[in-house]
Amino acid sequence: xxxxxxxxxxxxxxxxxNFTNAYQKxxxxxxxxxxxMPKAFLQKPLNQxxxxxxxxxxxxxxxxxxxxxxxxAGDPSFRIIPGDISEQELTVTHIYFDTKYAKTDPSIxxxxxxxxxxxxxxxxxxxxxxxxxxxxxxxxxxIAEKDxxxxxxELFHNEGIDAALLVPG
Amino acid sequence: xxxxxxxxxxxxxxxxxxxxxxxxVTEKVGAPRTLxxxxxxxxxxxxPFDFETRTKVVDQLxxxxxxxxxxxxxxxxxx
Numbered sequence: 001x002x003x004x005x006x007x008x009x010x011x012x013x014x015x016x017x018n019f020t021n022a023y024q025k026x027x028x029x030x031x032x033x034x035x036x037m038p039k040a041f042l043q044k045p046l047n048q049x050x051x052x053x054x055x056x057x058x059x060x061x062x063x064x065x066x067x068x069x070x071x072x073a074g075d076p077s078f079r080i081i082p083g084d085i086s087e088q089e090l091t092v093t094h095i096y097f098d099t100k101y102a103k104t105d106p107s108i109x110x111x112x113x114x115x116x117x118x119x120x121x122x123x124x125x126x127x128x129x130x131x132x133x134x135x136x137x138x139x140x141x142x143i144a145e146k147d148x149x150x151x152x153x154e155l156f157h158n159e160g161i162d163a164a165l166l167v168p169g
Numbered sequence: 170x171x172x173x174x175x176x177x178x179x180x181x182x183x184x185x186x187x188x189x190x191x192x193x194v195t196e197k198v199g200a201p202r203t204l205x206x207x208x209x210x211x212x213x214x215x216x217p218f219d220f221e222t223r224t225k226v227v228d229q230l231x232x233x234x235x236x237x238x239x240x241x242x243x244x245x246x247x248x
Contacts, residue, residue, distance in 0.1 A: 016210060024191045034199035038180035039238040046235055056171045057211070076170070097211030105217035114220070114227040123231060138170050149177045156183055164178055165230045166171050166187035166200075167213050 001095075002070045009069075009095035016096065030139040042163060044125075049162035051118075052128035053081075054152075056136030057102060057109035057169035058094030061085065066093040067135035074138035076148050080155075081131040087113065096137040097169050109167060128161050136169045172198030179238060186233035188213045188226065192241070201238040204230055 016023040042049060058067050060079035067075040092102040092109065102109045112131065118124045132152055138144060172195050175185040179201045189195040189203045190210060206226065208215055215222035229246055
């Protein structure tokens, strides 16, 4: 991480933790309002569903290339996280929140072990073989919408994923 | 951006349930099912090693999947 990025990270974290409302307004000022709401419903009972996680906390495998946080526009790409990994194989790359907590216990941003528990006690059918790690804090979402989001949707259909839990950073 | 993923998955018939720290943001983007949690940024499922809270968050998210698109809930579920 470049020195400039480190400084930007520190400033942003100070701003968002001290002026949370202003931070929320800033984020909202860059968003398009959607008035319609897509409506899906579970195609089978929850206890037969295959469930995947999607995180924008910058979660990825230690062996994967980290998200490019030095790019001022952000990094809209995604990382695939296999469902059978151990938490020791995970790390977090993000500049808009303090990652030290998530590095100590990745389940605070990526509750895979809790999802496994839900599968073992029969609440859901199974844990997906793939999950998605993203890096949030992207203001211009054009590339994500054109390129990466459709790829993830296709991937989920190919994997037979029935439902997704989404967790921010 | 996460809300856009929620919308795209939902539009392709995969239901989603999403944790939100900023309900006004997720409302504006139109995320289909949200769970508003009282935690800090970077800790969307609670504090490190508080696995009891984490399990409750995941359980409530899973319940939320069974409810109609447009449902907004608060954590903890006081019902």
